[in-house]
Amino acid sequence: MTTSCFHCLEPVPPGFSAHVKFEGQPQPVCCTGCQAVAETILAQGMSDYYKFRTDSAGKVEELVPEQLKELLSYDNAEIQQDFVSQQGELQEVLLSVEGISCAACAWLIEKQLLGLKGVARVDVNTSTHRAMILWHPQQYKLSEIIKSLHQIGYKAYPFQADDEAAQKQTVAKAYLRRLGVAGLMTMQVMMFAFAMYFGMFSGMEDNFEQYFRWISLFLASPVILYSAMPFLTNAIKGLKAKQLNMDLPVSLAIFGAYAASCYATVMSVGEVYFESICMFTFLLLLGKYLEFRARLKASEFTANLQKLLPLTARKLLPNGEQKIVAAKSLQLSDQIMIKPGETIPADGVLISGSTTVDESMMTGEHLPVKKYQTHQVYAGTINHDGVITIEINKVGQNTLLNQIIKLQHNALTKRPKIVEVTDKVAQWFVACLLIFASITAVAWYQIDPPHAFWVTISVLVATCPCALSLAIPTALTCAVATLTRKGILIKESHVLETVPKLTRMAFDKTGTLTEGRFSIESISILDKSWQESDVMALAVALERYSEHPIAKAFTEQLVSPRQLSDVEVVTGSGVKALFNQQPVAIGKSAWFGNHSSFAQATLFVDGQPVADFYLADKVRHSAPEIIHYAQGQGLSCHLLSGDSSNAVKDLALELGLDTYKNACSPQDKQRQVESWSAQQHIVGMVGDGVNDSPVFNSAHLSIAMETGADISKNTADVVLLNSDLKSLQTLHQVAKKTKTVIKQNLTLSLCYNGSILPLAAMGLVPPWVAVIGMSASSILVITNSLRLLKL
Numbered sequence: 001m002t003t004s005c006f007h008c009l010e011p012v013p014p015g016f017s018a019h020v021k022f023e024g025q026p027q028p029v030c031c032t033g034c035q036a037v038a039e040t041i042l043a044q045g046m047s048d049y050y051k052f053r054t055d056s057a058g059k060v061e062e063l064v065p066e067q068l069k070e071l072l073s074y075d076n077a078e079i080q081q082d083f084v085s086q087q088g089e090l091q092e093v094l095l096s097v098e099g100i101s102c103a104a105c106a107w108l109i110e111k112q113l114l115g116l117k118g119v120a121r122v123d124v125n126t127s128t129h130r131a132m133i134l135w136h137p138q139q140y141k142l143s144e145i146i147k148s149l150h151q152i153g154y155k156a157y158p159f160q161a162d163d164e165a166a167q168k169q170t171v172a173k174a175y176l177r178r179l180g181v182a183g184l185m186t187m188q189v190m191m192f193a194f195a196m197y198f199g200m201f202s203g204m205e206d207n208f209e210q211y212f213r214w215i216s217l218f219l220a221s222p223v224i225l226y227s228a229m230p231f232l233t234n235a236i237k238g239l240k241a242k243q244l245n246m247d248l249p250v251s252l253a254i255f256g257a258y259a260a261s262c263y264a265t266v267m268s269v270g271e272v273y274f275e276s277i278c279m280f281t282f283l284l285l286l287g288k289y290l291e292f293r294a295r296l297k298a299s300e301f302t303a304n305l306q307k308l309l310p311l312t313a314r315k316l317l318p319n320g321e322q323k324i325v326a327a328k329s330l331q332l333s334d335q336i337m338i339k340p341g342e343t344i345p346a347d348g349v350l351i352s353g354s355t356t357v358d359e360s361m362m363t364g365e366h367l368p369v370k371k372y373q374t375h376q377v378y379a380g381t382i383n384h385d386g387v388i389t390i391e392i393n394k395v396g397q398n399t400l401l402n403q404i405i406k407l408q409h410n411a412l413t414k415r416p417k418i419v420e421v422t423d424k425v426a427q428w429f430v431a432c433l434l435i436f437a438s439i440t441a442v443a444w445y446q447i448d449p450p451h452a453f454w455v456t457i458s459v460l461v462a463t464c465p466c467a468l469s470l471a472i473p474t475a476l477t478c479a480v481a482t483l484t485r486k487g488i489l490i491k492e493s494h495v496l497e498t499v500p501k502l503t504r505m506a507f508d509k510t511g512t513l514t515e516g517r518f519s520i521e522s523i524s525i526l527d528k529s530w531q532e533s534d535v536m537a538l539a540v541a542l543e544r545y546s547e548h549p550i551a552k553a554f555t556e557q558l559v560s561p562r563q564l565s566d567v568e569v570v571t572g573s574g575v576k577a578l579f580n581q582q583p584v585a586i587g588k589s590a591w592f593g594n595h596s597s598f599a600q601a602t603l604f605v606d607g608q609p610v611a612d613f614y615l616a617d618k619v620r621h622s623a624p625e626i627i628h629y630a631q632g633q634g635l636s637c638h639l640l641s642g643d644s645s646n647a648v649k650d651l652a653l654e655l656g657l658d659t660y661k662n663a664c665s666p667q668d669k670q671r672q673v674e675s676w677s678a679q680q681h682i683v684g685m686v687g688d689g690v691n692d693s694p695v696f697n698s699a700h701l702s703i704a705m706e707t708g709a710d711i712s713k714n715t716a717d718v719v720l721l722n723s724d725l726k727s728l729q730t731l732h733q734v735a736k737k738t739k740t741v742i743k744q745n746l747t748l749s750l751c752y753n754g755s756i757l758p759l760a761a762m763g764l765v766p767p768w769v770a771v772i773g774m775s776a777s778s779i780l781v782i783t784n785s786l787r788l789l790k791l
Contacts, residue, residue: 004028005029006022007020007035007037008030010030011030012028013030013031016031018032019035020035021042022042022047040152041152044112046152049107070312070324071143071147072143073312073324073325074143074158075142075143078329079311079312079326080142083158083159083311084158087134091135091136092133093133093135093142094158095131095146095149095156095158096157097109097124097130098155100154105124106124109122109154110122110123110124112149112151113133113145113148116135116140116144116145116148118135118137118138119134119135119140120136121133130159158311171292175288175292176289178226178285179282179285181222181223182227182228182282182285185220185278186275186278186279186281189216189219189220189223189274189278190278192219193216193275210265213264213272217262217272217274220261220274220277220278223277223278224254224258224278224281227281227285228251228285231251231284232247232251232254232255235247235252244434245427249430249433249463250284250461252434252460253280253460254281254284256457257277257280260453261274261277273454276454286775287772309345309380309401312325313325313326313327313330313336313345314337314338314339315330315335316335316336327345330345333392335392336348336392337387338388338390339383339387340384340386341383341384342382343380344357344377344379344382344390346379346392346394346395347376347378347394347398347399347400348377348392349376349391350376350390352373352388353388353389354372354373355383355384355386355388356369357377357384358382358384359378359381368384378399379394379399379401379402380399404489404721425468429468433459433460434460436459436757437456437459440456440761441456448763454766455760455761455763458760458766458769461770461774462760462770463753467745467752467753467777468750470749470778470781471748471749471781472742474745474781474782474785474786475742475784475785475788476493478738478788478789479496479734479737479738482789486730487720487722487724487727488718488719488727488730489720491717492717495731495735496735496739498682498700499684499701499732500732500735501682502682502683502684502701503634503635503681503682504635504637504638504676504681504682504683505635505636505637505638505684505685506638506672506673507639507640507657507686507687508640508642509651510548510688511707512686512688512705512725513619513620513623513639513655514618514619514620514623514651515617515618515619516552516617516688516707518550518553518617520553520557521614522613523536523611523614524614526609526611527605527611530611532611533559535611536557536559537559537560538586539586539601539603539613540554541563541564541579542554542564542574542576542603543555543575545575546574550600550615553615554613563579564577564579565577571666572665572667573588574587574588574601582605583607584605586601586603587602587604589601589609590644594607594608598645598646599645600613600614600643601613619654620725626725627656628656629728630732637657637658638659638661639651639652639657639659639661641662642662643663648660648661648662666693666694666695667694669692669694670695670698673685673695673699677698683699683701684699684700684701685698685701685703686703686725686728687703687704688705688707688723692704693714693715696716697715701717702716702717703717703718703719703720703728703731704716705720706723707723718731737791741784741787745784756770
């Protein structure tokens with residue numbers, strides 16, 4: 001029978017024999033790490049942990065010298081700026097703690113740390129596996145606190161939250177404080193309200209009733225003046241901006257009822273409704289808080305990217321030594337070493353070693369990508385299995401990760417037309433609601449004066465168009481988060497609106513429908529005075545200045561390039577320069593109008609063709625599938641290529657494209673797309689090269705491959721980070737689903753507001769039911785939008 005370890009409950013390896021003493025009895029352990037931890041816990045009088053734990057402790061691993069070195073770096077004041085805050089003389093840090101499994105773990109951690117001199121407070125959250133620690137830095141170092149946690153079997157490191165997450169955490173705490181005040185005071189006010197109700201039947205003396213009214217006023221005031229104050233503040237902000245927002249009718253209801261009740265108390269006339277407005281405020285806040293939590297969940301996928309970056313980096317000094325520095329202090333051209341399992345702290349070029357890198361956080365592709373020398377690696381991706389050295393070539397806001405975050409933020413901040421229309425509708429809705437509520441108040445005052453006030457409040461609250469205003473933004477946020485997770489970067493706000501309307505898709509050939517990994521198949525020498533080696537050396541020298549995928553086929557050749565001067569890249573044609581004061585060029589065969597061939601590139605000297613280069617390229621494996629899908633969705637597919645060879649026709653026939661055009665200049669592509677637009681077609685263009693950037697401006701939707709030129713990615717509305725054409729299918733499906741969800745949300749909110757309005761005006765909806773109805777409709781809309789996160 002296998003013996004279990006006393007500490008981690010894992011099987012004790014055969015042949016290993018070690019024990020700790022617990023309540024006088026020897027208990028087996030599986031390794032020296034578990035033995036050391038168990039002995040520490042027992043020696044410090046915390047044996048109760050083993051009595052009350054409900055789950056096993058984590059397997060203990062010894063800290064290696066490298067980890068100890070990194071731990072010490074957490075004491076560096078510059079590095080601490082990112083995660084330590086000053087609280088008077090004390091410092092506060094939030095640690096992520098691995099290995100927390102039950103409440104006993106929280107008890108053990110708190111007891112261990114509070115036993116340290118200088119630690120003032122420890123709060124452990126077993127749900128988030130985080131610990132907030134307040135300590136005196138002069139008495140204890142942060143690294144010693146973390147080591148102390150490791151002694152009892154918990155691995156800890158600073159939690160790095162981005163500004164947005166911290167802001168949301170502050171909002172959540174504020175909600176809870178206001179809810180707490182409203183809930184507590186509402187219970188007290190209700191007690192006095194019941195006393196007054198019973199007093200009405202049992203003949204309570206006027207003095208007692210007036211006393212209870214004043215007590216109720218005193219207890220209700222914090223609810224109205226603190227808990228409900230955000231509604232009033234937002235309403236006033238809206239009025240200052242000359243806008244009627246959703247908080248206006250709610251504020252009128254709450255503060256109107258409160259003012260009327262105060263008047264009745266001071267003047268000893270009429271009725272008071274403190275208990276109703278307290279309960280009303282509590283339910284409103286509860287609904288808003290639940291709505292906030294749901295929205296938080298919708299946006300957390302986009303907010304978590306910044307947390308992928310590590311805090312420290314292992315910088316290589318000129319003398320060859322390593323130094324752990326703050327990742328944010330890295331500069332261009334710094335060289336850093338990254339070990340297996342570590343996260344890459346900045347964008348750079350691999351200059352030593354080889355490895356595989358997990359880039360799934362950016363591309364959605366979970367297969368690791370092989371990286372060799374000269375390959376680019378990105379901040380936030382994870383080095384799998386090799387020790388590598390990289391030279392930093394992008395830092396700060398220029399890293400790909402920060403650009404993604406920035407573009408996401410822009411896409412979500414820009415307001416699509418449909419959102420602007422809905423917001424205007426909501427404002428008109430509020431204006432109509434206020435007029436309708438006024439008419440209701442006047443009508444009920446004529447019919448039944450005692451009920452006129454509460455019927456009016458029900459109308460104001462029940463018909464608040466919160467759900468209408470949430471219907472579109474929540475759906476768009478969820479859709480953008482899903483697409484980013486799948487490696488599809490949305491740069492413009494109109495994308496999700498435009499995609500379902502597309503009627504035509506145009507594709508570039510090289511690097512888009514094909515892989516763009518060319519190899520030179522053959523060379524045809526046209527001028528016999530030139531040798532093949534000289535032709536190749538000149539071609540390689542010229543192509544070094546080109547970003548076209550064809551250029552790689554030349555630059556990978558092992559020849560010494562010639563020295564050139566006055567180099568110029570001619571968009572849509574090729575590259576030209578001077579070689580020994582003689583004009584040379586490489587590019588399209590028809591560039592100078594004196595030569596025609598099916599070669600992909602021709603070398604010219606003094607404008608005369610010298611050699612033709614024939615290259616081969618593979619069709620992307622996903623190209624047939626995406627063309628079949630697009631045509632199945634009713635879109636016609638077209639090929640617009642700058643390539644003048646027969647390869648264009650062959651590719652169009654192979655993929656079953658509707659039409660094709662070869663030898664297109666950027667202007668030709670632009671004219672073709674504008675021609676389709678004039679015929680009322682909605683056109684999407686997919687490309688990757690410099691020559692595609694002009695046509696991107698003409699198309700209704702432009703999509704660039706990540707492997708393409710920077711200028712095309714900057715111009716495009718969408719960037720496919722994984723350069724996989726299958727992503728187009730995902731984009732189309734998510735956009736269609738988003739459109740459906742938006743329609744459902746709008747229908748739901750309009751049906752709710754339309755149906756509740758007459759019922760509330762007829763006095764059939766009490767105020768508390770109105771609050772529940774308003775909150776429920778908002779939560780339903782958000783919940784419906786959250787389905788987009790599961791696509």
